[in-house]
Amino acid sequence: MALIQVTEASLRPHVPEPVFAQALSLADQGRVTALSVNGARLAAKADGHAVAVRITPGGIEATCACEEPAPCHHAVATALAWVRTGEKRPLPDLYAVLCTRNADWLARRLTQLAENDPALADRLLAEAEETTAADALADLRAELEEVMADLLAEAEEHNDDWHIDEWYPDTTALNELLDELDDLIEETPDAAREVIDRAIDLIEQAMDTERVYGGELLDILSRVQSMHLDACLTGSPDPERLAEQLIGTALASQWCTFERSLPDYAPALGDQGLIRCRELLERGGGREHSDYSLRTLWESLARAEGGTDAVVDLLAQRASSSHDIAHIAQILIAGDRFDDALTWIDKGLRDYRPDHRLLSLALDCQLRTGRAEMALETRWQLFALSPGLPAYQHLIRQAGPEAATWSARAIAHLRSIQNLAAPLTEVLLLEGNVADAWEIVEARKLNLGHDLRMQVVNARAQSHPQDAIPIYRELAESSVSRGSKPGYQEAIRYLITARTLAERAGGQDDFAAYITRLRAAHPGKKVFQQELDRVDLP
Known part of the structure; x- marks a missing residue:
């Protein structure tokens, strides 16, 4: 030998x-x-x-x-x-x-040797399974390369005059492959993670073609990220290399890959990995601190290192607008820390001009914590900031038994501000005050828009049909002046409505005389005359 x-x-x-x-x-x-x-x-x-x-x-x-x-x-x-x-x-x-x-002799001999040696038996089983898993992973990686190559080729095929921006990838084979890979994570997490790393790269390459329709690949990318996390928590990745991968991928990705993941990876990163993450972020990858991805990663790292308080401390150092304060409040609200959120919101409202987003967050906190009176006052501030029908309806609903008082206050507020004729009219109609809404319509210098104006006219016609007739006459004459068949047909619809109102008001004779004058004013418009005859307008 x-x-x-x-x-x-x-x-x-x-x-x-x-x-x-x-x-x-x-x-x-x-x-x-x-x-x-x-x-x-x-x-x-x-x-x-x-x-x-x-x-x-x-x-x-x-x-x-x-x-x-x-x-x-x-x-x-x-x-x-x-x-x-x-x-x-x-x-x-x-x-x-x-x-x-031969293989049979070797298998029988090894079994005999292991019968009286449990340690050897365990070792043989472990090594056999490890070899099997390694072979399976090698096969899966090769299959992954093949499947993704086919998808990328398919994307290129759709880049022509017939298929531009219409690629809906068939991901059946990829999902089946990932099912197999998922089953191997517990057995060989570190080796499986290497295949998962490659899957993330290839999936992002396919998505970067900008010809992907549907959300299937995005869902798969999310799934693969979850598999990557499982593999890291199950296995023993090098902390610094893992940090470099997470930060590098997040900064390079167009798909937010790993951006908010550092808290989940903290057990695998440990202190050594988190320190490396901080080094990489301080270097910034050549990006400005205003970059969304970099800001998000800083927040993710802060949460990994010290939870919500660390994130708030980080954001507080950079807060320079009501938007920044609102972001801090949202983070606190997500952690059910409503009192802390309200403290920050109050600061934002003091330091910056009234902000719809801050007020909405304050209202959310107040409602969740049973501060009904404060919530009603915040509703008023939201209405005063953006006066309109939706804000008014929310206010009145919130006021409950005090609705009448708050309604009067809101209407007075709308009357006191110029250029709010439209929201005032909407509120008056909602409250059934057609008379005051009609006064706004009669003051023609106030622009309500056609639809809102006609809502008021129709509401007025219910009790005072004679007041609405001149409006419909005016609309009909305007339509006739267009000199087209569609215009004539529209005029006829207005005139039919005016005739109905005249009948209700007892003014049939006046309306008939008006039609006679209208015919006489347009003798050469034969199509219009025919339309009048068709609906028996004399």
Whole structure:
């Protein structure tokens, strides 16, 4: 049986020098863990990658979860780590011998050896499952590349004169692949995370084509981010590398990937990872602090480090507008800290001019905490800030038994301000005060708009039909002056309404005389004359 003497010097000629240098660095940093030896076979995790190595007279044979050509620097680092354990005895080339036996013999013999050795049995099962999982992940990664390549090609096919901006991707195969990947997270979280990282990159590439319709890929991206979090919390990612990935991806992404995720990742990042996140954000990635993504990441980091109070402290340092104060209040409200939110809102209302958003947040806090009187006063402030029918209705509903008092106050407020004829008229109609609304219509210098004006006219016609007749005559004459058949038909509709009102008011003779004058005024408009005949307007 051949004997193999292995040293660092004997390993160097079998791999390229750059690979050997990388391997030395990993071994020197102690990044090779879980090293086990079985004859000429070594197993370990090198920089998080599962590695299996066999030492042969011809060099190193290895399998690794990474994509580098074999033997990769992870495999060489594993061999170096074993050499440094101080094992001096030469290794028999057991593998070469066992290769001469068939698989059935090997399985039976291993089972026999493990029958009286529970530790060996457990180890054999674990290694067999790990190998199976590694193979499955390698297959899934290859399938992922193929599926996403097909989707990207499909996107390009739709970039023509017939399909511009109409790509609805079929994500069935991708979802099935992710189902399989999800099942492997618990068993091999670190290796699964590497495939998930690639999935995030590829999905964002597809979405960046700007030809994606529907929300399926966005939903899948959200799902993959959740899978990434599960893998990180289950496995043992390098904290600093994880920080670099989260911050780098968030700043580069157009899809808010990882932007608000740092609190969820805090257990995996630990103090070391959070410190690295802060270093990266302070560097800013070449972006200004006003950038939305960077601001969001700062908030996410603050929450990861110290919860809501840390976020509020961060925002308070930068608050310079009512918008900033409202953002702080929203964060406090989300944490059910209504009193604290009201304190900040009061500060915002003192320091800045009245703001609809701040008042709305104050109202929310007051209603949730049973401050009915304060809530009613805030409703009034909202009405005074934006006087109109919706704000009036909210005010009256909030006032309850005191509705009449608040209604009178609101109407007086509307009357006191110029250019509020329209909201005043709407409120008067709502309250059934048609007489006052009619006075506004009669004051023609006040612009109500056609629809609102006609609402008042129709309401007035219910009790005073004679007052509405001149309005309909005026509208009819305006339509006739357009000189077109649609205009004549519109005029006829107005005249029919005017005839009905005249009949109710007992003014049929006056209306008939008016029609006679109208016919005489347009003798050459034969189509109009025919339309009048059609509806028996004499």
